[in-house]
Amino acid sequence: VGVAVSAIEPALELYRDRFELVVAHREVVQEQGVEALLLDVGENHVELLAPLGEDTPVGRFLAKQGPGLHHIAYQVEDIEATLEKLKEAGMELIDEHPRRGIRGSLVAFMHPRSSGGVLTEIVQPAGAGSGH
Amino acid sequence: VGVAVSAIEPALELYRDRFELVVAHREVVQEQGVEALLLDVGENHVELLAPLGEDTPVGRFLAKQGPGLHHIAYQVEDIEATLEKLKEAGMELIDEHPRRGIRGSLVAFMHPRSSGGVLTEIVQPAGAGSGH
Numbered sequence: 612v613g614v615a616v617s618a619i620e621p622a623l624e625l626y627r628d629r630f631e632l633v634v635a636h637r638e639v640v641q642e643q644g645v646e647a648l649l650l651d652v653g654e655n656h657v658e659l660l661a662p663l664g665e666d667t668p669v670g671r672f673l674a675k676q677g678p679g680l681h682h683i684a685y686q687v688e689d690i691e692a693t694l695e696k697l698k699e700a701g702m703e704l705i706d707e708h709p710r711r712g713i714r715g716s717l718v719a720f721m722h723p724r725s726s727g728g729v730l731t732e733i734v735q736p737a738g739a740g741s742g743h
Numbered sequence: 744v745g746v747a748v749s750a751i752e753p754a755l756e757l758y759r760d761r762f763e764l765v766v767a768h769r770e771v772v773q774e775q776g777v778e779a780l781l782l783d784v785g786e787n788h789v790e791l792l793a794p795l796g797e798d799t800p801v802g803r804f805l806a807k808q809g810p811g812l813h814h815i816a817y818q819v820e821d822i823e824a825t826l827e828k829l830k831e832a833g834m835e836l837i838d839e840h841p842r843r844g845i846r847g848s849l850v851a852f853m854h855p856r857s858s859g860g861v862l863t864e865i866v867q868p869a870g871a872g873s874g875h
Binding site: 614622625653654655680682683685686697700729 | 744747761785787789809815817834855860861
Protein backbone atom coordinates (compact mmCIF):
# COMPACT_ATOMS: atom_id res chain seq x y z
CA VAL A 612 0.00 0.00 0.00
CA GLY A 613 1.42 3.37 -1.00
CA VAL A 614 0.85 6.31 1.34
CA ALA A 615 1.47 9.86 0.13
CA VAL A 616 3.27 12.03 2.70
CA SER A 617 4.60 15.57 2.54
CA ALA A 618 7.97 14.56 3.96
CA ILE A 619 9.59 11.28 4.98
CA GLU A 620 10.93 12.25 8.42
CA PRO A 621 7.68 13.12 10.23
CA ALA A 622 6.03 10.08 8.62
CA LEU A 623 8.86 7.93 9.94
CA GLU A 624 8.15 9.21 13.40
CA LEU A 625 4.58 7.95 13.03
CA TYR A 626 5.19 4.61 11.32
CA ARG A 627 8.52 3.56 12.80
CA ASP A 628 8.42 5.14 16.25
CA ARG A 629 4.70 4.98 17.15
CA PHE A 630 3.44 2.07 15.05
CA GLU A 631 6.78 0.27 15.53
CA LEU A 632 7.05 -0.94 11.94
CA VAL A 633 10.48 -1.98 10.67
CA VAL A 634 12.11 0.00 7.86
CA ALA A 635 13.05 -2.38 5.05
CA HIS A 636 14.36 0.01 2.42
CA ARG A 637 14.72 3.68 1.49
CA GLU A 638 15.36 5.01 -2.00
CA VAL A 639 15.01 8.06 -4.21
CA VAL A 640 13.23 6.81 -7.34
CA GLN A 641 13.85 9.56 -9.89
CA GLU A 642 11.70 7.83 -12.53
CA GLN A 643 8.67 8.14 -10.22
CA GLY A 644 9.58 11.54 -8.77
CA VAL A 645 9.53 10.25 -5.19
CA GLU A 646 11.57 9.38 -2.19
CA ALA A 647 10.14 6.05 -1.11
CA LEU A 648 10.44 4.16 2.13
CA LEU A 649 9.32 0.57 2.59
CA LEU A 650 8.11 -0.65 5.97
CA ASP A 651 7.54 -4.36 6.66
CA VAL A 652 3.99 -5.51 7.45
CA GLY A 653 4.11 -9.30 7.50
CA GLU A 654 5.34 -10.30 4.05
CA ASN A 655 3.87 -7.11 2.56
CA HIS A 656 4.79 -3.44 2.84
CA VAL A 657 3.55 0.01 3.57
CA GLU A 658 5.39 2.36 1.19
CA LEU A 659 5.72 5.98 2.24
CA LEU A 660 6.00 8.29 -0.77
CA ALA A 661 7.31 11.84 -0.51
CA PRO A 662 7.39 13.88 -3.74
CA LEU A 663 10.68 15.20 -5.14
CA GLY A 664 8.81 18.29 -6.34
CA GLU A 665 5.36 19.78 -6.86
CA ASP A 666 5.19 18.79 -10.50
CA THR A 667 5.34 15.04 -9.86
CA PRO A 668 2.46 12.56 -9.60
CA VAL A 669 2.66 12.44 -5.79
CA GLY A 670 3.21 16.22 -5.60
CA ARG A 671 0.01 16.80 -7.58
CA PHE A 672 -1.85 14.21 -5.49
CA LEU A 673 -0.86 16.03 -2.28
CA ALA A 674 -1.84 19.43 -3.70
CA LYS A 675 -5.25 18.05 -4.70
CA GLN A 676 -6.23 15.95 -1.70
CA GLY A 677 -3.54 16.10 0.96
CA PRO A 678 -1.64 13.21 2.52
CA GLY A 679 -3.27 9.80 2.69
CA LEU A 680 -3.70 6.45 0.96
CA HIS A 681 -2.30 6.70 -2.57
CA HIS A 682 -2.26 3.33 -4.31
CA ILE A 683 -2.22 -0.42 -3.89
CA ALA A 684 0.44 -2.61 -5.49
CA TYR A 685 0.34 -6.31 -6.27
CA GLN A 686 3.44 -8.39 -6.86
CA VAL A 687 3.40 -10.39 -10.09
CA GLU A 688 5.89 -12.86 -11.55
CA ASP A 689 5.77 -11.70 -15.15
CA ILE A 690 4.72 -8.10 -15.61
CA GLU A 691 4.58 -8.22 -19.43
CA ALA A 692 2.29 -11.24 -19.41
CA THR A 693 0.12 -9.69 -16.68
CA LEU A 694 -0.19 -6.42 -18.62
CA GLU A 695 -1.25 -8.38 -21.69
CA LYS A 696 -3.89 -10.24 -19.68
CA LEU A 697 -5.21 -7.06 -18.06
CA LYS A 698 -5.43 -5.37 -21.44
CA GLU A 699 -7.39 -8.32 -22.83
CA ALA A 700 -9.69 -8.11 -19.79
CA GLY A 701 -10.48 -4.52 -20.80
CA MET A 702 -8.48 -2.77 -18.06
CA GLU A 703 -7.32 0.75 -18.86
CA LEU A 704 -3.56 1.00 -18.39
CA ILE A 705 -1.58 4.12 -17.53
CA ASP A 706 1.61 2.29 -18.48
CA GLU A 707 1.38 0.08 -21.55
CA HIS A 708 4.98 -0.90 -20.86
CA PRO A 709 6.75 -1.41 -17.53
CA ARG A 710 8.82 1.37 -16.00
CA ARG A 711 11.54 1.18 -13.38
CA GLY A 712 10.36 1.09 -9.77
CA ILE A 713 11.92 0.75 -6.34
CA ARG A 714 14.74 -1.77 -5.77
CA GLY A 715 15.23 -2.40 -9.48
CA SER A 716 11.66 -3.64 -9.90
CA LEU A 717 9.51 -3.21 -12.99
CA VAL A 718 6.18 -1.48 -12.38
CA ALA A 719 3.06 -0.45 -14.27
CA PHE A 720 -0.08 1.37 -13.19
CA MET A 721 -3.71 0.82 -14.15
CA HIS A 722 -6.05 3.76 -14.34
CA PRO A 723 -8.37 4.20 -11.30
CA ARG A 724 -11.21 4.64 -13.82
CA SER A 725 -11.17 0.94 -14.58
CA SER A 726 -10.17 -0.30 -11.13
CA GLY A 727 -12.97 0.99 -8.93
CA GLY A 728 -11.40 4.33 -8.06
CA VAL A 729 -8.23 2.68 -6.75
CA LEU A 730 -4.90 3.54 -8.35
CA THR A 731 -3.58 0.02 -8.84
CA GLU A 732 0.01 -0.98 -9.59
CA ILE A 733 1.62 -4.26 -10.54
CA VAL A 734 5.23 -4.90 -9.56
CA GLN A 735 7.69 -7.45 -10.82
CA PRO A 736 10.59 -7.60 -8.36
CA ALA A 737 14.15 -7.51 -9.69
CA GLY A 738 15.29 -10.98 -10.65
CA ALA A 739 11.78 -12.30 -11.35
CA GLY A 740 10.15 -12.66 -14.75
CA SER A 741 10.23 -15.07 -17.61
CA GLY A 742 13.03 -13.40 -19.55
CA HIS A 743 10.95 -11.62 -22.19
CA VAL B 744 -6.43 -2.58 3.07
CA GLY B 745 -10.08 -1.60 3.04
CA VAL B 746 -11.59 -0.50 -0.28
CA ALA B 747 -14.97 1.26 -0.37
CA VAL B 748 -17.23 0.00 -3.16
CA SER B 749 -20.83 0.83 -4.07
CA ALA B 750 -21.79 -2.83 -4.35
CA ILE B 751 -20.00 -6.12 -3.78
CA GLU B 752 -20.90 -7.95 -7.01
CA PRO B 753 -19.30 -5.63 -9.59
CA ALA B 754 -16.26 -5.29 -7.32
CA LEU B 755 -16.01 -9.08 -7.19
CA GLU B 756 -15.92 -9.14 -10.95
CA LEU B 757 -12.88 -6.87 -10.83
CA TYR B 758 -10.98 -8.41 -7.93
CA ARG B 759 -11.87 -12.10 -8.27
CA ASP B 760 -12.37 -12.46 -12.01
CA ARG B 761 -9.87 -9.98 -13.47
CA PHE B 762 -7.24 -9.71 -10.73
CA GLU B 763 -7.73 -13.40 -9.86
CA LEU B 764 -7.64 -12.90 -6.10
CA VAL B 765 -9.12 -15.65 -3.93
CA VAL B 766 -12.16 -14.87 -1.78
CA ALA B 767 -11.41 -15.80 1.83
CA HIS B 768 -14.55 -14.63 3.60
CA ARG B 769 -17.81 -12.72 3.15
CA GLU B 770 -19.88 -11.27 5.96
CA VAL B 771 -22.45 -8.64 6.80
CA VAL B 772 -21.02 -6.71 9.77
CA GLN B 773 -24.02 -4.87 11.19
CA GLU B 774 -21.90 -3.11 13.83
CA GLN B 775 -19.89 -1.43 11.05
CA GLY B 776 -22.80 -0.94 8.64
CA VAL B 777 -21.10 -2.88 5.86
CA GLU B 778 -21.05 -6.01 3.83
CA ALA B 779 -17.39 -6.98 3.79
CA LEU B 780 -15.49 -9.37 1.59
CA LEU B 781 -11.93 -10.48 2.29
CA LEU B 782 -9.61 -11.39 -0.58
CA ASP B 783 -6.27 -13.09 0.04
CA VAL B 784 -3.09 -11.21 -0.92
CA GLY B 785 -0.21 -13.25 0.45
CA GLU B 786 -0.80 -13.44 4.18
CA ASN B 787 -2.71 -10.14 4.11
CA HIS B 788 -6.06 -9.09 2.67
CA VAL B 789 -7.87 -6.63 0.51
CA GLU B 790 -11.23 -6.01 2.15
CA LEU B 791 -14.07 -4.80 -0.06
CA LEU B 792 -16.61 -2.73 1.89
CA ALA B 793 -20.11 -2.06 0.60
CA PRO B 794 -22.35 0.10 2.80
CA LEU B 795 -25.60 -1.28 4.21
CA GLY B 796 -27.15 2.18 3.83
CA GLU B 797 -26.36 5.81 3.08
CA ASP B 798 -26.16 6.77 6.74
CA THR B 799 -23.21 4.53 7.56
CA PRO B 800 -19.51 5.43 7.68
CA VAL B 801 -18.80 3.82 4.30
CA GLY B 802 -22.05 5.23 2.85
CA ARG B 803 -20.97 8.74 3.82
CA PHE B 804 -17.43 8.11 2.53
CA LEU B 805 -18.84 7.08 -0.88
CA ALA B 806 -21.17 10.10 -1.02
CA LYS B 807 -18.26 12.41 -0.26
CA GLN B 808 -15.45 11.03 -2.40
CA GLY B 809 -16.67 8.04 -4.36
CA PRO B 810 -15.27 4.50 -4.36
CA GLY B 811 -11.59 3.97 -3.55
CA LEU B 812 -9.06 3.24 -0.84
CA HIS B 813 -10.76 3.58 2.54
CA HIS B 814 -8.47 2.47 5.36
CA ILE B 815 -5.50 0.38 6.36
CA ALA B 816 -5.69 -2.23 9.12
CA TYR B 817 -2.88 -3.75 11.17
CA GLN B 818 -3.22 -7.01 13.06
CA VAL B 819 -2.25 -6.81 16.73
CA GLU B 820 -2.08 -9.45 19.43
CA ASP B 821 -3.60 -7.46 22.26
CA ILE B 822 -5.86 -4.64 21.16
CA GLU B 823 -6.43 -3.21 24.67
CA ALA B 824 -2.69 -2.97 25.32
CA THR B 825 -2.09 -1.48 21.86
CA LEU B 826 -4.83 1.13 22.37
CA GLU B 827 -3.24 2.07 25.68
CA LYS B 828 0.15 2.46 24.03
CA LEU B 829 -1.23 4.51 21.14
CA LYS B 830 -3.05 6.79 23.54
CA GLU B 831 0.15 7.33 25.53
CA ALA B 832 1.94 8.12 22.26
CA GLY B 833 -0.58 10.92 21.68
CA MET B 834 -2.62 9.25 18.96
CA GLU B 835 -6.20 10.42 18.61
CA LEU B 836 -8.56 7.44 18.80
CA ILE B 837 -12.01 7.18 17.24
CA ASP B 838 -12.66 4.10 19.38
CA GLU B 839 -11.39 4.29 22.95
CA HIS B 840 -12.62 0.73 23.35
CA PRO B 841 -12.66 -2.12 20.83
CA ARG B 842 -15.79 -2.91 18.84
CA ARG B 843 -16.78 -6.08 17.02
CA GLY B 844 -15.33 -6.51 13.53
CA ILE B 845 -15.34 -9.16 10.82
CA ARG B 846 -14.93 -12.86 11.77
CA GLY B 847 -15.44 -12.20 15.46
CA SER B 848 -12.43 -9.89 15.65
CA LEU B 849 -12.06 -6.85 17.88
CA VAL B 850 -11.31 -3.61 16.08
CA ALA B 851 -10.62 0.04 16.83
CA PHE B 852 -9.95 3.03 14.59
CA MET B 853 -7.53 5.92 14.97
CA HIS B 854 -8.45 9.32 13.62
CA PRO B 855 -6.84 10.23 10.26
CA ARG B 856 -5.95 13.60 11.85
CA SER B 857 -3.26 11.95 13.93
CA SER B 858 -2.23 9.28 11.41
CA GLY B 859 -1.12 11.32 8.41
CA GLY B 860 -4.51 11.47 6.69
CA VAL B 861 -4.87 7.69 6.69
CA LEU B 862 -7.84 6.10 8.46
CA THR B 863 -5.97 3.47 10.46
CA GLU B 864 -7.48 0.43 12.18
CA ILE B 865 -6.07 -2.14 14.55
CA VAL B 866 -7.53 -5.63 14.58
CA GLN B 867 -7.25 -8.40 17.13
CA PRO B 868 -8.40 -11.63 15.48
CA ALA B 869 -10.85 -13.87 17.33
CA GLY B 870 -9.01 -16.17 19.68
CA ALA B 871 -6.01 -13.85 20.13
CA GLY B 872 -5.41 -11.49 23.05
CA SER B 873 -4.16 -11.73 26.57
CA GLY B 874 -7.51 -12.31 28.22
CA HIS B 875 -8.18 -8.78 29.50
